[in-house]
Amino acid sequence: MAGGILGVEHGIVLAPMGADxxxxxxxxxxxxxxxxxxxxxPVNNYEETVxxxxxxxxxTNKPFGAGILLxxxxxxxxxxxxxxxxxxxxxYWGEFPKEKVDEAHxxxxxxxxxxxSVEAAEKAVAAGVDCIIAQGVEAGGxxxxxxxxxxxxxxxxxxxxNIPVVxxxxxxxxxGYAAALALGAKGVCLGTRFIATKEAYAHEYYKETLxxxxxxxxxxxxxxxxxxxxxxxxxLTTPFHEYWKQQPDYDTVVNDDTQPIIGHMTIYNGDKx
Numbered sequence: 001m002a003g004g005i006l007g008v009e010h011g012i013v014l015a016p017m018g019a020d021x022x023x024x025x026x027x028x029x030x031x032x033x034x035x036x037x038x039x040x041x042p043v044n045n046y047e048e049t050v051x052x053x054x055x056x057x058x059x060t061n062k063p064f065g066a067g068i069l070l071x072x073x074x075x076x077x078x079x080x081x082x083x084x085x086x087x088x089x090x091x092y093w094g095e096f097p098k099e100k101v102d103e104a105h106x107x108x109x110x111x112x113x114x115x116x117s118v119e120a121a122e123k124a125v126a127a128g129v130d131c132i133i134a135q136g137v138e139a140g141g142x143x144x145x146x147x148x149x150x151x152x153x154x155x156x157x158x159x160x161x162n163i164p165v166v167x168x169x170x171x172x173x174x175x176g177y178a179a180a181l182a183l184g185a186k187g188v189c190l191g192t193r194f195i196a197t198k199e200a201y202a203h204e205y206y207k208e209t210l211x212x213x214x215x216x217x218x219x220x221x222x223x224x225x226x227x228x229x230x231x232x233x234x235x236l237t238t239p240f241h242e243y244w245k246q247q248p249d250y251d252t253v254v255n256d257d258t259q260p261i262i263g264h265m266t267i268y269n270g271d272k273x
Contacts, residue, residue, distance in 0.1 A: 004187070005164045006088065006110055006131060008063070009034035011187025012177075013112075013133070013166055014194055016040040016067025016090055017141060022191075024052055026199040028059035036187075038090050038112075039066040041077045049080035063087030065112070069142075070094025071229050082107040090114060090133070093144055093231070098127045114168065114189075116145025121156040125163060132160055133189050136169030140192040140234045143220060145169075150183070157184030170215075209236065221245060 005011045014030040016022050016038040027037035039056065042048040049066070056064055065088025066081050068074050081089055085108060092114040104111050113124040114133035124132050134156045136149025145152060149169040157165050167180035168189035180188050194200055196207040217237045223245050225231040235241055 004034070004036075005166065006036065006112075008036045011166070011185075012036070013187060013189040014038055015141065015168065015189050015191030016065075017191050017195070017200075020052075021195060021200050021202050022067075023201040024055035024059060026194060026197065026201070027056050027064055029197070029199045030194070031056075031060045031062045031064045036088065037064045038088065039064065041066045041068055041074070041081070043069070043072055044074050044076045046076040046080045049077045050084060053080065053084045053086060065089055065110075067092065070096060071231070082109060085109075088112060093142065095120075095123060096127060096129070097123075101127045101129055112166070114144075115156070116143070116152070117147075118152070118155050118159065120144075122159060125160060129163065131164050131166060132156060133166045133168050134185070135189075136167075137220065138170035138234075139168055140218075143232045143234055149180075153180065153183045153185060209238070213237075219245070 012035040014022055014027060014035060014037045018040040020040050022038060022040040024039070027039050030037035039052055042052065053066070065086055067090040068078060070091055071093045087110060089104060089109050090112040096111065096113055101111050110130040112131040112133055113129045114135055115121045115124055116135045121132055121134065134149065134153045135143065135145050136152055137143055137145050137147055138149055149167055153165070153167050164186035165184065166187045166189050167183070167185040171177060171180060171188045171190060172193045177188050192210070195202050196210055200207070213236050218234050219237050219241065220232055220234050222230050222232050224233055224235070
């Protein structure tokens with residue numbers, strides 16, 4: 001096993017997969033195995049964030065972190081992270097300037113900034129972050145980048161200086177880990193690889209389906225972000241997805257109560273349609 005990062009034993013980072021797939025049980029399992037676990041934080045919710053963090057603390061005495069989407073107002077969630085004095089905060093999909101990094105450091109929190117371009121990495125370096133996660137377009141979940149990890153990673157390593165760089169995107173085993181290290185990364189960030197675990201808060205049918213699908217059965221799409229922020233995600237090409245991706249673009253459809261409800265989910269004790 002390669003050396004760790006940021007004082008953690010191993011260079012394996014658990015991506016903060018939402019809605020709450022990367023919940024307390026999965027974070028604690030990764031942390032107890034020597035990795036860096038990142039909680040999928042509730043969006044701008046102080047009480048639920050504190051509850052989730054304290055649940056992790058009951059399962060481990062090792063350092064862990066939480067992820068923040070900068071696209072949304074997350075001031076309440078960030079306050080909870082600082083008040084609970086956890087070790088790391090991953091920020092993503094937006095800028096996190098030096099004054100905010102400095103504030104995090106005053107609270108004893110190290111910042112991992114996930115980026116999808118060299119330009120964003122340059123801003124992260126200037127802000128003084130503690131780690132940069134370079135995300136290739138192959139990644140699952142929300143995808144901010146547009147180029148492959150193979151092309152992006154060495155360029156970010158070259159400008160990062162002494163800041164450790166972690167590779168993210170389509171890494172699933174030791175061979176991918178070794179390839180990332182060869183390109184200059186100090187570790188890898190994995191998301192999808194951890195979903196089919198007993199600790200992940202995902203439906204068992206989804207876990208089983210995930211294991212059956214291949215690299216040719218995913219799609220990078222903005223379908224699931226058309227009602228809010230137009231974020232690209234990578235998903236499985238299920239019959240459900242293939243049907244709905246053919247529907248009219250959100251620019252031509254009013255997203256109101258006349259539209260059908262196509263699914264339900266529970267996110268941090270809240271029901272969503």
